[in-house]
Amino acid sequence: QSVLTQPPSVSAAPGQRVTISCSGSMSNIGNNYVSWYQHLPGTAPKLLIYDNNKRPSGIPDRFSGSKSGTSATLGITGLQTGDEADYYCGTWDSSLSVVVFGGGTKLTVL
Amino acid sequence: EVQLVESGGGLVKPGGSLRLSCAASGFTFSSYNMNWVRQAPGKGLEWVSLISSSSSYMYYADSVKGRFTISRDNAKNSLYLQMNSLRAEDTALYYCARDIPHYVGSFDYWGQGTLVTVSS
Numbered sequence: 001q002s003v004l005t006q007p008p009s010v011s012a013a014p015g016q017r018v019t020i021s022c023s024g025s026m027s028n029i030g031n032n033y034v035s036w037y038q039h040l041p042g043t044a045p046k047l048l049i050y051d052n053n054k055r056p057s058g059i060p061d062r063f064s065g066s067k068s069g070t071s072a073t074l075g076i077t078g079l080q081t082g083d084e085a086d087y088y089c090g091t092w093d094s095s096l097s098v099v100v101f102g103g104g105t106k107l108t109v110l
Numbered sequence: 111e112v113q114l115v116e117s118g119g120g121l122v123k124p125g126g127s128l129r130l131s132c133a134a135s136g137f138t139f140s141s142y143n144m145n146w147v148r149q150a151p152g153k154g155l156e157w158v159s160l161i162s163s164s165s166s167y168m169y170y171a172d173s174v175k176g177r178f179t180i181s182r183d184n185a186k187n188s189l190y191l192q193m194n195s196l197r198a199e200d201t202a203l204y205y206c207a208r209d210i211p212h213y214v215g216s217f218d219y220w221g222q223g224t225l226v227t228v229s230s
Contacts, residue, residue, distance in 0.1 A: 002154065033213060035216040035217070042203065042223075044220040044222050044223070045155065045205070045217070047216070047218050050216040051213060088155050090217075091215060098169060099145070099157035099169075099215040100157070101156065101157060102154070104154040
């Protein structure tokens with residue numbers, strides 16, 4: 001059972017928009033910044049968003065992040081088949097003094 | 111170019127030990143906090159441990175506390191994970207990952223991982 005809750009899967013058609021939610025508590029999302037990662041199993045995860053809504057250089061603006069209270073959301077517009085991957089949210093938990101991840105969301109581009 | 115290359119994985123029996131290494135290059139290693147993150151087969155990402163840039167503090171996941179020890183050698187640009195009393199549930203692909211400065215728990219670069227299998 002992950003500290004952060006994500007939907008197990010989401011799907012959408014190419015060109016459409018999809019959002020992935022990440023729910024936590026005051027000790028993690030509520031008082032810390034959220035990161036989002038794209039991961040194909042067996043490869044190095046890629047940072048998409050940090051500090052809730054900042055994109056590292058090289059990440060297209062099709063990817064966006066937001067946070068409200070104890071929840072965060074990753075948005076992806078203009079879906080491409082290459083976006084099919086697992087997506088994880090992560091943050092610091094101030095009560096546990098650990099980094100916590102969501103359970104991951106598998107994105108399928110139909 | 112930032113590079114993180116893990117090594118040291120392999121097959122070990124339950125109760126055994128293993129030491130993972132992560133060789134860093136392309137950046138000033140001594141200025142960054144570093145982490146170990148793992149992924150068990152068919153499971154999600156699980157953070158394992160963090161060490162500050164100067165080794166002044168370390169944190170561990172409850173699942174490994176008391177069994178694993180994180181360390182670093184800034185002179186050798188290397189990160190380590192000493193794993194003792196290994197269990198079957200420690201079987202995973204282990205990644206080293208770099209923290210973004212001032213953003214603890216946000217990892218901007220990851221290695222390709224080293225596989226640890228704990229089995230009799």
